[in-house]
Amino acid sequence: xxxxxxxxxxxxxxxxxxxxIVRRSFRHPPTRVWQAMTDPALIPKWMASMDTMTRCEMDLxxxxxxxxxxxxxxENSFYFSGPILAVDAPHHMTHVEYFNGETVSxxxxxxxxxxxxxxxxxxxxxxxxxxxxxxxxIRNGMTDGFDEVYDKLEALLTEG
Amino acid sequence: xLDESFAALSDPVRRALIQxxxxxxxxxxxxxRPFSISQPAIxxxxxxxxxxxxxxxxxxxTARPRRLKPEAVAQLWNWLGQYRTLWETxxxxxxxxxxEIADDEQQTSHDRGVGLP
Numbered sequence: 001x002x003x004x005x006x007x008x009x010x011x012x013x014x015x016x017x018x019x020x021i022v023r024r025s026f027r028h029p030p031t032r033v034w035q036a037m038t039d040p041a042l043i044p045k046w047m048a049s050m051d052t053m054t055r056c057e058m059d060l061x062x063x064x065x066x067x068x069x070x071x072x073x074x075e076n077s078f079y080f081s082g083p084i085l086a087v088d089a090p091h092h093m094t095h096v097e098y099f100n101g102e103t104v105s106x107x108x109x110x111x112x113x114x115x116x117x118x119x120x121x122x123x124x125x126x127x128x129x130x131x132x133x134x135x136x137x138i139r140n141g142m143t144d145g146f147d148e149v150y151d152k153l154e155a156l157l158t159e160g
Numbered sequence: 161x162l163d164e165s166f167a168a169l170s171d172p173v174r175r176a177l178i179q180x181x182x183x184x185x186x187x188x189x190x191x192x193r194p195f196s197i198s199q200p201a202i203x204x205x206x207x208x209x210x211x212x213x214x215x216x217x218x219x220x221x222t223a224r225p226r227r228l229k230p231e232a233v234a235q236l237w238n239w240l241g242q243y244r245t246l247w248e249t250x251x252x253x254x255x256x257x258x259x260e261i262a263d264d265e266q267q268t269s270h271d272r273g274v275g276l277p
Contacts, residue, residue: 010248014234024251028258036257045260046253135230 017131020138022124030113033120034090037111043068055079062086066095082106105129107137165232168212173197174205178228181215185227 011023026033036042038060044053047068054077055069064084071077078100086094091113096106108127113120128134169175177191192202206226209215214232218225 010251012247022247026255026258028262032258032261035261036254042257045257046250131230135233138233
């Protein structure tokens with residue numbers, strides 16, 4: 001049932017009980033992908049949310065940290081922050097992501113960029129604190145676009 | 161379990177119940193409120209969803225809130241690819257940023273009078 005016709009490049013899979021693995025290719029070399037993914041002037045241009053990113057800080061070195069914040073007013077803003085554990089530009093980075101400063105259940109994220117011809121193969125592994133944390137993350141993602149989900153389900157059921 | 165889940169989700173009321181439970185656990189009363197059908201009818205729909213392994217009942221004193229099972233969430237996600245859509249939206253924007261960087265690099269090369277490869 002893992003139909004992936006409309007976006008052949010992107011693969012999102014679950015690994016074990018706690019991880020999600022995202023793989024995708026880019027037409028540009030690792031140096032450029034690395035720049036877009038780590039430069040605080042560029043990150044807000046692509047990191048998706050309903051809101052605009054209002055603060056973006058990245059101290060890219062082992063022992064450094066990052067801070068991404070969305071939403072204008074204090075009551076509806078949220079942020080992700082955490083330590084940078086490992087950096088090997090432009091190929092590898094490991095960081096921990098905490099939601100709204102809650103440091104009990106962080107997600108450990110490793111990003112790998114590998115040259116493929118003139119482009120890049122990216123692999124992101126997101127390891128959640130436990131199975132429930134992963135389910136929660138997926139649930140949040142699903143809730144955002146439920147109409148779309150059910151249109152797709154209708155289509156699948158019609159096919160079947 | 162896959163076929164059973166699909167059968168369970170072939171009904172629009174049951175899909176609406178799943179949609180509501182995706183936002184968090186809820187009692188039968190909560191779940192029945194938006195519908196024009198009776199609470200026992202809602203309970204029957206919930207039983208179908210529970211038998212299919214999509215939801216579970218939590219015992220909390222006298223309350224019996226229903227919630228999505230994490231495994232079921234994971235399965236739904238696999239089927240529907242919703243998460244993929246979110247990621248792909250993001251990465252398509254990243255593609256555009258990469259094209260911009262490449263253009264800037266070309267522009268800089270021109271400014272310096274350096275020939276392009």
